[in-house]
Amino acid sequence: MENRRQNIGKWGEQIASDFLLQKGYKIIGKNIRTPHGEIDILAMLDQTLVFIEVKTRTNTIFGNPENALTPRKLLHMETSALFYIQKEEYDGDWQLDAISILKTGSTPPEIIHFENVTP
Numbered sequence: 001m002e003n004r005r006q007n008i009g010k011w012g013e014q015i016a017s018d019f020l021l022q023k024g025y026k027i028i029g030k031n032i033r034t035p036h037g038e039i040d041i042l043a044m045l046d047q048t049l050v051f052i053e054v055k056t057r058t059n060t061i062f063g064n065p066e067n068a069l070t071p072r073k074l075l076h077m078e079t080s081a082l083f084y085i086q087k088e089e090y091d092g093d094w095q096l097d098a099i100s101i102l103k104t105g106s107t108p109p110e111i112i113h114f115e116n117v118t119p
Contacts, residue, residue, distance in 0.1 A: 012056025013040055016099040019111050025050065036079040049094040051081040056101040065100040066112065074119035 017027055025043040032039040041052040053073070055065035077096050085094060095116045103109040 008056050008058060012101045013054050015101055015109055016054045017041060034080040034083045036083055037076040039080050039084065047092055049090060049092060051077060051096050053077050053098045058103055065102055066098065066114065069098050071119060074117060078119050
């Protein structure tokens with residue numbers, strides 16, 4: 001079961017990366033581990049560093065993918081970003097984004113980009 005979940009997650013991150021590239025983002029890194037959690041995608045848009053959480057689902061039994069963006073998850077995103085910023089001595093603009101991907105049946109995935117989310 002874990003392999004299936006991991007495969008769906010990796011698939012979703014690739015879909016999100018392709019989506020971001022089409023919107024003009026430059027992908028800097030993926031699956032960056034910090035003591036506070038993992039940064040799914042790290043990207044740059046213009047002069048802003050963007051930390052992106054990707055949530056992918058193949059059904060809505062437990063709600064839409066974005067329902068997994070709980071206050072606790074948003075706090076982990078923020079602390080992971082702050083750790084990265086401090087470690088890399090980055091002093092520019094940054095923000096937290098989330099991408100929700102829902103793939104049901106044979107239709108194309110539904111992609112929703114939430115920009116500048118806050119805990």
